[in-house]
Amino acid sequence: MQRERLVLIGNGMAGVRTVEELLKLAPDLYDITVFGAEPYPNYNRIMLSPVLAGEKAVDDIILNGRDWYAENAITLKTADPIVRIDRVARKVIAASGAEQPYDRLLIATGSTPFIIPVPGHDKDGVIGFRDIADVEKMLETAGRFKNAVVIGGGLLGLEAANGLIKNGMNVTVAHLLDSLMERQLDKPAAALLKATLESRGLNFRMGAQTAEIVGNGRVQAVRFADGGTVDADLVVMAVGIRPNFSLAREAGIHCERGIMVSDTMQTFDPRVYAVGECVQHRGVCYGLVAPLFDQAKVAANHLANYGIARYEGSVTSTKLKVTGIDLFSAGEFNEGEGDETLVLQDPAAGIYKKLVLRDNRIKGAVMYGDTLDGAWYFQLLREGTDVSAFRRTLLFGQHDLGDSGHGDAARIAALGPEAEICGCNGVRKGQIVDAIVKKGLFTLEEVRAHTKASSSCGSCTGLVESLLASTVGEGYSAAPSKKPLCGCAEHSHDEIIAGIKEHGLKTMAAVRRHFAWRTEDGCARCRPALNYYLLSRWPGEYRDDAQSRFINERAHGNIQRDGTYSVVPRMFGGLCTPSDLRAIADACDKYQVPEMKVTGGQRIDMFGVKKEDLPAMWKDLTEAGLVSGHAYGKALRTVKTCAGKTWCRFGVQDSTGLGVKIEQMTWGSWMPHKFKAAVSGCPRNCAEATIKDFGVVCVDSGYELHIGGNGGIKVRVTDRLCKVETEEQVLEYGAAFIQKYREEAHYLERTAPWVERVGLQTIKDALSDEAERKALAERFLHSQTFAQIDPWKARADGAEAHEFRKIEIAVA
Amino acid sequence: MNDWIDIAALSDIPRLGARVVKTATVEIAVFRTAQDTVFALKDVCPHRGGPLSQGIVHGNTVTCPLHNWKIDLASGEANAPDEGCTRTYPIKVENGRVYLGDARRQAA
Numbered sequence A: 001m002q003r004e005r006l007v008l009i010g011n012g013m014a015g016v017r018t019v020e021e022l023l024k025l026a027p028d029l030y031d032i033t034v035f036g037a038e039p040y041p042n043y044n045r046i047m048l049s050p051v052l053a054g055e056k057a058v059d060d061i062i063l064n065g066r067d068w069y070a071e072n073a074i075t076l077k078t079a080d081p082i083v084r085i086d087r088v089a090r091k092v093i094a095a096s097g098a099e100q101p102y103d104r105l106l107i108a109t110g111s112t113p114f115i116i117p118v119p120g121h122d123k124d125g126v127i128g129f130r131d132i133a134d135v136e137k138m139l140e141t142a143g144r145f146k147n148a149v150v151i152g153g154g155l156l157g158l159e160a161a162n163g164l165i166k167n168g169m170n171v172t173v174a175h176l177l178d179s180l181m182e183r184q185l186d187k188p189a190a191a192l193l194k195a196t197l198e199s200r201g202l203n204f205r206m207g208a209q210t211a212e213i214v215g216n217g218r219v220q221a222v223r224f225a226d227g228g229t230v231d232a233d234l235v236v237m238a239v240g241i242r243p244n245f246s247l248a249r250e251a252g253i254h255c256e257r258g259i260m261v262s263d264t265m266q267t268f269d270p271r272v273y274a275v276g277e278c279v280q281h282r283g284v285c286y287g288l289v290a291p292l293f294d295q296a297k298v299a300a301n302h303l304a305n306y307g308i309a310r311y312e313g314s315v316t317s318t319k320l321k322v323t324g325i326d327l328f329s330a331g332e333f334n335e336g337e338g339d340e341t342l343v344l345q346d347p348a349a350g351i352y353k354k355l356v357l358r359d360n361r362i363k364g365a366v367m368y369g370d371t372l373d374g375a376w377y378f379q380l381l382r383e384g385t386d387v388s389a390f391r392r393t394l395l396f397g398q399h400d401l402g403d404s405g406h407g408d409a410a411r412i413a414a415l416g417p418e419a420e421i422c423g424c425n426g427v428r429k430g431q432i433v434d435a436i437v438k439k440g441l442f443t444l445e446e447v448r449a450h451t452k453a454s455s456s457c458g459s460c461t462g463l464v465e466s467l468l469a470s471t472v473g474e475g476y477s478a479a480p481s482k483k484p485l486c487g488c489a490e491h492s493h494d495e496i497i498a499g500i501k502e503h504g505l506k507t508m509a510a511v512r513r514h515f516a517w518r519t520e521d522g523c524a525r526c527r528p529a530l531n532y533y534l535l536s537r538w539p540g541e542y543r544d545d546a547q548s549r550f551i552n553e554r555a556h557g558n559i560q561r562d563g564t565y566s567v568v569p570r571m572f573g574g575l576c577t578p579s580d581l582r583a584i585a586d587a588c589d590k591y592q593v594p595e596m597k598v599t600g601g602q603r604i605d606m607f608g609v610k611k612e613d614l615p616a617m618w619k620d621l622t623e624a625g626l627v628s629g630h631a632y633g634k635a636l637r638t639v640k641t642c643a644g645k646t647w648c649r650f651g652v653q654d655s656t657g658l659g660v661k662i663e664q665m666t667w668g669s670w671m672p673h674k675f676k677a678a679v680s681g682c683p684r685n686c687a688e689a690t691i692k693d694f695g696v697v698c699v700d701s702g703y704e705l706h707i708g709g710n711g712g713i714k715v716r717v718t719d720r721l722c723k724v725e726t727e728e729q730v731l732e733y734g735a736a737f738i739q740k741y742r743e744e745a746h747y748l749e750r751t752a753p754w755v756e757r758v759g760l761q762t763i764k765d766a767l768s769d770e771a772e773r774k775a776l777a778e779r780f781l782h783s784q785t786f787a788q789i790d791p792w793k794a795r796a797d798g799a800e801a802h803e804f805r806k807i808e809i810a811v812a
Numbered sequence B: 001m002n003d004w005i006d007i008a009a010l011s012d013i014p015r016l017g018a019r020v021v022k023t024a025t026v027e028i029a030v031f032r033t034a035q036d037t038v039f040a041l042k043d044v045c046p047h048r049g050g051p052l053s054q055g056i057v058h059g060n061t062v063t064c065p066l067h068n069w070k071i072d073l074a075s076g077e078a079n080a081p082d083e084g085c086t087r088t089y090p091i092k093v094e095n096g097r098v099y100l101g102d103a104r105r106q107a108a
């Protein structure tokens, strides 16, 4: 079949990132052709500053070399800009005359430096700071001449000035306003920055309006509106960028300040997508990579025909990449009316921190000299966290919330897994730690390769290194392996879960074929996982495969160290009757159970049952109305309850009754891992609901819902999900939460690590959306219609009889 | 011919599963692979004696249910890095019936 043709105009950071994301989702969908105006393969533009400062070489900043294009069968045309888009004939025309037809087009032409049109602006020696050619030109000039003027005291201008000084030039920065980096810094922080840069030998001319570039052929000086002049052999204009959209506009695509795109990153021509600095989205043009990478993800999602992602804009933060200067800024850092500001100033130590608060929420942050908590403040800002509880110590940083703190390492350790470490690529602490632990990473390079953290602007390198230092050597890992699923496969759990759904794979053999398994029938790790994924995705259709189940689930009992089994009947909500107890007692007598015990899950365990006896024993128990407790399974285990309102003098709701209802709804369901629930009748919480996968704490006005807790090896207290008012709502939220977990978690991943991995917010968002919640709950209840068949009864009636009978022979 | 004992039909053993054959002195696990090859091992894991018949069968290997050692069905050897070996027994399939070699003669 002829593949669709995708053409990318602009071989830069946003465009190629889109292609990378697309290849992850749909590697074989398109024949891809990339046109780049520059003569290089895709490189990291951000790193031009360190290249200029001599800290890196051009080779170090190549992101995808030519071999990458070849490996992915992408046709790359460098140094051949597109000059025209013919939307009627659906083709692009390059400067060389080459033509390339497309089915879908992606425009990512970036932006161009703004050159102030003063007299003399076109003289030799006047340049912008945008690409490798500019850097080479600066380096070459620095080798032959002495004086440079950088016009513009913003981020880019200061990085250029810093680089030129390092190359031995005499540099003056001319800035129109009286304060540097006014878009990122307030005045006190800007003053500190200026003082530091001056101490490094940089000259400043503040409030300086450029009037003319003087020279004859080559630039000799810059003259300002106040009449003063500064000698210059090189003039770098760093006063702003202009989105590069002339190509699109000439093709009749609607543009304002940039190419207009929707939340799906489509232009007004639905075949044409655009990402990066050349676009305008909801009125905003971005000039930093983090938002562009978000855009790339969305565009790729739609190009891959998934059609589910939306780009809704980004909040950005900035750091300056001048070695030895720590500076961070985010949000609205100049207070408006009604805002409050918290300021910490220690001029001797060169530290300045300011937070702008509105309604006890962080709206903006500026930090100079000590930026370690930037990631934390940025997280509080984006999540709109109410900081009133720890407002008094907020400025001292996150480590101050807990213990006394032990320097940087303690502060990084204090960051939650959700804290963003790498702003460019949106990589969170949890993901990095996860990758280090699960993939056995030891070096910065490996972390970059696996997580992309620290692979763009590099300003988080210190944080990543601290994480490496604190994580490596710590052996314990609670969560299951992440990637690949097992030694038989190359794909991750997530890819396989998605593949089963997207491609309608309904048998284990089909999954193995689709994902090119290396073994014929898998192994003891992947078979149970696939069996679960298929069972949960196709309830009622997929037939459970007994031989892919761990023996406990195959025999519906818990294998003991001596090869016997334990049997645990369900006691819904921990309630029982005399006749239940009598049936259990009778079974113990009849099958000579050596020991009985009340479990931590409020029911009775009978140990040491011989496998051959299991079917008959179950038969007796099921006849007495007792069903399997699944005490052996990756399944719903127990719903623990307390005495509650009926008896307890403090109880405010019927916790026991609600627990029974929850257990009746959920018993029999297979899960990625074991799943426990509890209901406590009041906040005294006797049922320990706050260390369960799903916990309910009754309060006077309703029910507090909690998720993601567990006891066990590593205790984790639940996160509070929300409060609801009726039992029906408890059941609906519970079903929806369980179903989301069943559909998305990795096999053998309990809710606690799952919640930490995907983020509480993701789950909250899904469950607070009424339509999504109801749909999830409905899918759960549907799957339960197939799952609530007592396996004991089925076995007692003769199913899988061979499993329990030995073949006896007389000889040998 | 007397050396072989008819123990079961091939179809009595689940594919990728096992049955236990109990003799007067020993329990033997008889495995059937996806390709219908059969193997017989003493039903005792070289690690801590786990019942291998209850493990998951994949390729020509069984993973012990107690601590996940992987035992080669043909040789009875544990896969590296684990070390240990379980006794194997001769076994064959003819006309859909499974025959176990007489253990007394084996031992001799």
Ligand code: SRM
Pocket: A558, A559, A560, A566, A568, A597, A598, A599, A600, A601, A602, A603, A605, A629, A630, A631, A632, A637, A638, A674, A676, A691, A692, A709, A710, A711, A712, A713, A714, A750
């Ligand atoms: C029977 C029981 C102990 C008891 O007598 O109280 C028990 C027994 C076992 N637990 Fe447990 N756990 C029992 C309650 C608990 C609890 C308490 C609770 O549920 O309230 C916990 C801590 C809470 C939790 O899970 O969040 C608990 C944490 C574990 C863990 C650690 C899980 C973790 O995430 O770290 C394991 C290991 C595992 O699952 O991999 C485990 C595994 C086991 C296994 C199944 C080990 C195994 O795979 O063979 C034990 C089976 C014993 C046997 O041979 O029958 N058991 N186990 C409890 C059965 C409850 C029930 O009625 O179903």
Ligand SMILES: Cc1cc2nc3c(=O)[nH]c(=O)nc-3n(C[C@H](O)[C@H](O)[C@H](O)COP(=O)(O)OP(=O)(O)OC[C@H]3O[C@@H](n4cnc5c(N)ncnc54)[C@H](O)[C@@H]3O)c2cc1C
Pocket: A009, A010, A011, A012, A013, A014, A015, A035, A036, A037, A038, A045, A046, A047, A048, A049, A080, A081, A082, A083, A108, A109, A110, A111, A129, A130, A131, A156, A159, A244, A247, A275, A276, A277, A278, A286, A287, A288, A289, A290, A292, A319, A321, A424, A457
């Ligand atoms: C020196 C410097 C430092 C920076 N530091 C940071 C930082 O610390 N943090 C941060 O987040 N951001 C930083 N940025 C900004 C960041 O680099 C840009 O936001 C990002 O590169 C924009 O990506 P893009 O794909 O939209 O554009 P680009 O990366 O510029 O890619 C566009 C490409 O399209 C090509 N092109 C244009 N027209 C055509 C055509 N007609 N045909 C073919 N090709 C064409 C261009 O030559 C270019 O290669 C920095 C930028 C510079 C220059």
Ligand code: SF4
Pocket: A642, A643, A644, A645, A648, A649, A650, A651, A652, A655, A680, A681, A682, A683, A684, A685, A686, A687
């Ligand atoms: S949690 Fe409340 S209702 Fe339950 S036993 Fe304790 S005090 Fe009573």
Ligand code: FES
Pocket: B045, B046, B047, B048, B049, B050, B064, B065, B066, B067, B068, B069
């Ligand atoms: S007894 Fe078999 S692995 Fe431990």
